[in-house]
Amino acid sequence: MQPIPLTRIFTLLISLIFTLTCTAADIPASDQENLAVEQTFTYRMSAEIPTLDPQLNEDSEGYDVLRDLFEGLLNQDSTGKLAPGVAKEFQSKNNNQTFTFLLRNDARWSNGDPVTAHDFVYAWRRAVDPNTASPYSWYISLATVRNADDIIAGNKPPKELGVKAVDDFTLEVQLDQSLPYFPEMTTYATLFPVHKATVENHGIKWTRPENIVSNGAYVLTEHIPNEYHMRKRNSMYWNNEATVIDTVIGRVINDVNQALTRYFAGEVDYTETPPGQYPNLVKKYPDEATSVPNLCTYYYAINHTESANPGLHDVRVRKALSYAIDRNLLVDQVLKGGQYPAYNFVHRATAGFEMPVIEYSSIPQNELDAKAKDLMIAAGYSPENPLTLKLIYNTSESHKQIATVVSQLWKQKLGVQTELVNYEWKTYLQIRQTQEFDLARAAWCGDYNEASTFLDLMTTASTSNAGRLSNPEVDRLMAESKTLENPQGNYTAVELILADEMALIPIYHYTSVFMLNSQIKGWPYDNVQKNWYSKDLYRIKN
Amino acid sequence: MAFYITRRILVAVPTILALIVFSFIIMYLAPGSPFAGERPLPEATLANIEALYGLNRPFYEQVFRYVWNIVVHFDFGPSLVYRDRSVSEIIAQGFPVTLTYGFLSFIVAVSVGVVLGVVAALRQNSWLDYLAVGVSIGAQVLPNFVMAPILVLTFTLWLGWLPGGGWQGGELPYLILPVIALSTSFMASIARITRSSMLEVLNADFIFTVRAKGLPKRRWVLRHALKPAMLPVISYLGPTFVGLITGSVVIDIYFSTGGIGQYFVNAAINRDYSLIMGITILTGTLTVVFNLLVDIAYAWIDPRIRY
Numbered sequence: 001m002q003p004i005p006l007t008r009i010f011t012l013l014i015s016l017i018f019t020l021t022c023t024a025a026d027i028p029a030s031d032q033e034n035l036a037v038e039q040t041f042t043y044r045m046s047a048e049i050p051t052l053d054p055q056l057n058e059d060s061e062g063y064d065v066l067r068d069l070f071e072g073l074l075n076q077d078s079t080g081k082l083a084p085g086v087a088k089e090f091q092s093k094n095n096n097q098t099f100t101f102l103l104r105n106d107a108r109w110s111n112g113d114p115v116t117a118h119d120f121v122y123a124w125r126r127a128v129d130p131n132t133a134s135p136y137s138w139y140i141s142l143a144t145v146r147n148a149d150d151i152i153a154g155n156k157p158p159k160e161l162g163v164k165a166v167d168d169f170t171l172e173v174q175l176d177q178s179l180p181y182f183p184e185m186t187t188y189a190t191l192f193p194v195h196k197a198t199v200e201n202h203g204i205k206w207t208r209p210e211n212i213v214s215n216g217a218y219v220l221t222e223h224i225p226n227e228y229h230m231r232k233r234n235s236m237y238w239n240n241e242a243t244v245i246d247t248v249i250g251r252v253i254n255d256v257n258q259a260l261t262r263y264f265a266g267e268v269d270y271t272e273t274p275p276g277q278y279p280n281l282v283k284k285y286p287d288e289a290t291s292v293p294n295l296c297t298y299y300y301a302i303n304h305t306e307s308a309n310p311g312l313h314d315v316r317v318r319k320a321l322s323y324a325i326d327r328n329l330l331v332d333q334v335l336k337g338g339q340y341p342a343y344n345f346v347h348r349a350t351a352g353f354e355m356p357v358i359e360y361s362s363i364p365q366n367e368l369d370a371k372a373k374d375l376m377i378a379a380g381y382s383p384e385n386p387l388t389l390k391l392i393y394n395t396s397e398s399h400k401q402i403a404t405v406v407s408q409l410w411k412q413k414l415g416v417q418t419e420l421v422n423y424e425w426k427t428y429l430q431i432r433q434t435q436e437f438d439l440a441r442a443a444w445c446g447d448y449n450e451a452s453t454f455l456d457l458m459t460t461a462s463t464s465n466a467g468r469l470s471n472p473e474v475d476r477l478m479a480e481s482k483t484l485e486n487p488q489g490n491y492t493a494v495e496l497i498l499a500d501e502m503a504l505i506p507i508y509h510y511t512s513v514f515m516l517n518s519q520i521k522g523w524p525y526d527n528v529q530k531n532w533y534s535k536d537l538y539r540i541k542n
Numbered sequence: 543m544a545f546y547i548t549r550r551i552l553v554a555v556p557t558i559l560a561l562i563v564f565s566f567i568i569m570y571l572a573p574g575s576p577f578a579g580e581r582p583l584p585e586a587t588l589a590n591i592e593a594l595y596g597l598n599r600p601f602y603e604q605v606f607r608y609v610w611n612i613v614v615h616f617d618f619g620p621s622l623v624y625r626d627r628s629v630s631e632i633i634a635q636g637f638p639v640t641l642t643y644g645f646l647s648f649i650v651a652v653s654v655g656v657v658l659g660v661v662a663a664l665r666q667n668s669w670l671d672y673l674a675v676g677v678s679i680g681a682q683v684l685p686n687f688v689m690a691p692i693l694v695l696t697f698t699l700w701l702g703w704l705p706g707g708g709w710q711g712g713e714l715p716y717l718i719l720p721v722i723a724l725s726t727s728f729m730a731s732i733a734r735i736t737r738s739s740m741l742e743v744l745n746a747d748f749i750f751t752v753r754a755k756g757l758p759k760r761r762w763v764l765r766h767a768l769k770p771a772m773l774p775v776i777s778y779l780g781p782t783f784v785g786l787i788t789g790s791v792v793i794d795i796y797f798s799t800g801g802i803g804q805y806f807v808n809a810a811i812n813r814d815y816s817l818i819m820g821i822t823i824l825t826g827t828l829t830v831v832f833n834l835l836v837d838i839a840y841a842w843i844d845p846r847i848r849y
Contacts, residue, residue: 133594227800426574
């Protein structure tokens with residue numbers, strides 16, 4: 001029998017207790033005197049959000065609203081670190097497979113009912129219940145909450161889910177795997193509590209302003225679909241005294257150029273900016289135009305299946321294609337929003353992630369071009385025998401520009417003939433899913449702020465593995481990483497394999513580029529998932 | 543006439559049923575799924591969702607159930623994308639918005655367009671004619687997706703007189719820009735059609751007769767010339783009216799009105815099958831109804847037309 005390592009025994013025995021520091025609008029003394037009389041915050045939403053039901057939500061702008069209306073076990077602070085929500089503290093036991101959350105006893109629903117552990121149990125079971133048919137039930141599977149997969153598949157009843165209310169204010173969660181980052185996952189909407197009586201009494205209408213009962217810092221007061229949402233502070237919220245902004249309005253403005261015009265007309269305090277306009281805006285409005293890292297990576301997926309051009313099965317060809325892309329050119333001349341050239345998959349700003357040293361990232365472009373040419377010749381391609389590829393992307397001006405530049409670079413440097421094909425979004429997804437491509441534009445945004453949210457994508461079992469990469473060593477390293485106290489070594493190893501095999505072509509790491517009225521303070525610029533909470537903002541006088 | 547109307551209504555029913563079935567088939571054949579996303583759903587999750595909406599049943603059963611629910615229960619089903627709302631609710635919320643700005647745009651386009659056209663025809667080749675023709679051609683070449691940003695830049699950003707978007711229950715300041723943006727090009731078309739039709743009527747023998755009889759100008763213009771000159775305008779107005787009240791995606795996008803046009807386009811992009819069907823049926827029914835109304839109006843205006 002193999003001896004169990006001592007460190008393992010310790011982690012099994014010792015339960016770790018995490019206490020957290022509270023967040024609220026943190027107002028410096030200089031601003032205290034200068035607070036605006038009307039504390040409102042108005043922001044632009046690019047589209048009507050599909051639902052206000054936390055368990056059904058799969059939309060990032062929907063999550064913006066839900067973070068204000070509901071509060072989960074934990075929140076994020078301005079840097080993305082965990083902050084207490086309904087839970088004051090939590091303990092991890094059994095090598096991060098059991099988590100116990102101690103809930104505050106002063107948390108209230110907007111109708112005055114106490115928020116208890118039973119509300120969380122109800123909401124989580126609801127998320128995996130086949131009758132709810134949540135498109136985000138996979139999130140609970142991803143968190144490996146015990147029996148989630150069986151319940152979703154209809155093989156076990158929802159009450160078998162590995163979550164229980166030990167008492168009104170103690171919630172215990174059983175996971176199938178060791179998952180050190182599980183607490184981070186509780187900040188997402190799927191795991192927010194809902195008010196059972198409200199959900200059951202009003203059916204699909206429970207999220208209407210006249211019916212909804214929520215436990216966040218705000219309550220929904222008006223909702224005109226495709227026009228605006230209005231939320232006002234929730235007097236029952238446990239930390240309502242620390243909230244400063246009274247009214248939050250989300251206006252639906254589909255067109256980003258129109259949104260910018262209305263920003264300048266003072267109709268919104270926050271909007272994202274049209275592509276390519278950041279350099280001009282930051283020059284003219286340095287206090288308002290901002291570019292900050294955002295946890296998404298843009299890449300070209302390489303089809304690793306039989307349907308691809310056989311040339312792509314040769315690592316030399318994959319490397320040549322990647323080397324020939326001048327990422328600095330794309331970032332500086334095409335995107336112009338402060339994006340970062342990418343040579344690896346995990347976004348550089350991911351919490352706790354050490355960027356791997358990818359060899360070709362430090363080689364000057366002209367040397368890379370020379371290497372790329374040599375590799376193509378070695379692989380048997382020449383101007384007389386060029387490689388032809390089909391690159392697919394979903395219809396968008398920005399994707400088109402990038403694809404055009406990349407295909408031109410490949411043509412000039414390597415003689416590669418690239419057929420660019422664009423499809424509208426849903427068709428594109430189907431074409432990509434059925435592997436009818438050689439290369440496909442893709443992007444991935446972290447579900448939570450930890451490197452595995454990216455790297456799990458490259459495992460054989462991942463349904464989002466667009467190129468169908470299947471590398472046993474990657475699978476092994478990622479499986480092993482779940483059991484490690486510090487998985488960084490495995491993450492680095494996986495990144496090096498991806499680069500060595502050129503399993504995908506990373507292009508850039510995203511930034512979030514936006515205009516924010518300089519009267520609005522407390523914005524979490526360092527939160528790379530763009531998770532802002534209105535309760536942490538405040539407005540100063542003009 | 544009564545027989546004609548009855549017959550038309552009886553024909554309308556199978557027309558709309560055929561529209562439903564054909565739309566359903568086309569939609570069914572379109573690639574892509576309402577539930578597809580950057581992260582493909584696990585099979586079990588997808589199966590649960592498809593079961594919820596009955597999409598796992600055979601095609602003929604889906605069509606039958608859909609038509610049955612509409613005919614018997616007047617139920618257009620739940621939206622597949624907006625999970626908190628049914629298609630009927632979405633239409634009930636969006637259609638009045640579209641109807642309001644569409645109807646107002648129609649009134650503006652017709653009244654301004656007809657007056658411009660008549661004035662231009664009566665004063666042919668005068669500065670008034672050139673002005674009216676100039677305005678209508680200018681308006682015609684400015685499509686609403688150009689007009690909308692120009693109006694917002696001018697009246698919202700530069701002058702600060704009017705809000706750049708929103709609806710607020712249809713308050714006047716929120717109506718002005720969408721109505722101008724939507725009505726301009728229709729107004730221009732109506733002005734041009736009215737002008738040429740009016741010119742034709744003015745040269746007709748019966749106008750010479752009434753003028754020779756010494757009728758005052760106002761009377762022969764309004765009573766004798768305008769009515770027949772309106773025939774081509776009316777045939778243009780039927781489909782125009784339906785187009786205006788069933789939504790303009792451009793107006794909805796630029797002015798965030800919450801109207802039905804934006805929902806229609808998003809439904810198609812998102813493959814929100816039930817919402818596509820709901821709005822298609824609404825538009826189809828209105829088209830059939832207004833075509834019928836136009837035909838009846840024809841008979842009323844021109845006594846020579848008999849059905």
